[in-house]
Amino acid sequence: MAAQRRAGPGGERRRPGGGKGRAPGTATATGRGWALRGAAPGAALLGSAVLVGGLLGWSLPGGRQGGAEVLARGSEAVRDRFVEVACSGDYGAGRRFEGCTPRKCGRGVTDTVITREEAERIRRSMIYNDKTFSRFFLFFNFCFLSQASILDLHSGALSLGKHFVNLYRYFGDKIQDIFTEEDFALYRDVRRRIQEKIAQVFGISSSAMYLTKPTFFSRINSSEAKTTHDEYWHPHIDKVTYGSFDYTSLLYLSDYAEDFGGGRFVFMDEGSNKTIEPRAGRVSFFTSGSENLHRVEKVRWGTRYAITISFTCNPDHGIGDPVLT
Numbered sequence: 001m002a003a004q005r006r007a008g009p010g011g012e013r014r015r016p017g018g019g020k021g022r023a024p025g026t027a028t029a030t031g032r033g034w035a036l037r038g039a040a041p042g043a044a045l046l047g048s049a050v051l052v053g054g055l056l057g058w059s060l061p062g063g064r065q066g067g068a069e070v071l072a073r074g075s076e077a078v079r080d081r082f083v084e085v086a087c088s089g090d091y092g093a094g095r096r097f098e099g100c101t102p103r104k105c106g107r108g109v110t111d112t113v114i115t116r117e118e119a120e121r122i123r124r125s126m127i128y129n130d131k132t133f134s135r136f137f138l139f140f141n142f143c144f145l146s147q148a149s150i151l152d153l154h155s156g157a158l159s160l161g162k163h164f165v166n167l168y169r170y171f172g173d174k175i176q177d178i179f180t181e182e183d184f185a186l187y188r189d190v191r192r193r194i195q196e197k198i199a200q201v202f203g204i205s206s207s208a209m210y211l212t213k214p215t216f217f218s219r220i221n222s223s224e225a226k227t228t229h230d231e232y233w234h235p236h237i238d239k240v241t242y243g244s245f246d247y248t249s250l251l252y253l254s255d256y257a258e259d260f261g262g263g264r265f266v267f268m269d270e271g272s273n274k275t276i277e278p279r280a281g282r283v284s285f286f287t288s289g290s291e292n293l294h295r296v297e298k299v300r301w302g303t304r305y306a307i308t309i310s311f312t313c314n315p316d317h318g319i320g321d322p323v324l325t
């Protein structure tokens with residue numbers, strides 16, 4: 001049995017400065033991919049100038065804090081919150097896919113799709129598995145000496161300081177001692193529920209959306225960045241950074257202000273940033289174009305865990321769920 005390593009076509013990540021990634025389909029989980037230094041000129045302006053949205057959800061946003069508007073506080077349980085923004089022109093150039101390509105753009109937050117318990121289960125399964133606790137813990141401690149570690153759930157690529165190891169290759173058949181079928185099943189179910197939520201909120205068809213890569217688990221702490229791979233905090237546009245993304249979702253696995261300080265997610269709108277404070281089980285999702293330029297604040301203390309799960313409308317860029325085969 002080995003973890004499936006389906007490298008879907010396309011999805012090659014664009015590097016800062018326009019360069020291409022390393023080996024396509026392998027090193028798709030680099031910290032660099034988080035960052036887009038010098039994001040597309042004018043993107044900030046565009047992203048913010050188009051902000052038109054009122055709240056379409058049931059609840060009001062968390063309020064203002066230090067000049068930035070808090071879209072969702074860590075201390076509140078958000079039922080469903082959505083802010084519509086005008087779509088950028090980023091979806092017009094290529095092929096449009098009926099029932100999926102965004103016509104409605106915006107950002108949503110919900111604490112009702114994934115439970116805190118599920119988030120904690122995923123976090124635990126990512127950090128260690130009881131059966132192989134000592135070996136895996138040592139291994140991961142080693143990996144996590146660097147500030148930001150990323151595990152690509154599809155390719156198994158794990159950032160290790162300046163290098164990458166392929167976890168699935170490294171552990172081979174023993175991968176099933178680390179991730180169980182239940183872990184993968186939970187992950188698949190979580191992915192499905194997030195996909196349905198996005199489809200519902202944006203008025204598209206869930207069956208017209210495809211999971212795309214990279215989909216990755218991230219762990220960030222406050223130690224010094226050792227390489228550019230650790231520099232997760234740069235403003236970026238996911239569609240530019242990752243190419244194939246049309247809808248991005250983030251599942252948070254730990255709590256802002258409880259487990260870590262800093263590390264808030266910020267939509268960079270002109271004059272008024274909008275902040276999301278991570279909370280275990282919280283899902284934030286948004287259209288991936290320049291209407292949603294964003295960054296992550298530097299983590300000041302503690303450890304922040306999250307999963308990035310993203311969708312494309314182009315079936316050629318779709319990938320399968322990771323499964324233990």
Ligand SMILES: O=C(O)CCC(=O)C(=O)O
Nearest residue numbers: 034238250265296306308
């Ligand atoms: O972890 C986060 O809150 C955001 C990460 C991000 O921007 C990305 O994965 O592209």
Ligand SMILES: [Fe+2]
Nearest residue numbers: 236237238294
């Ligand atoms: Fe991003």
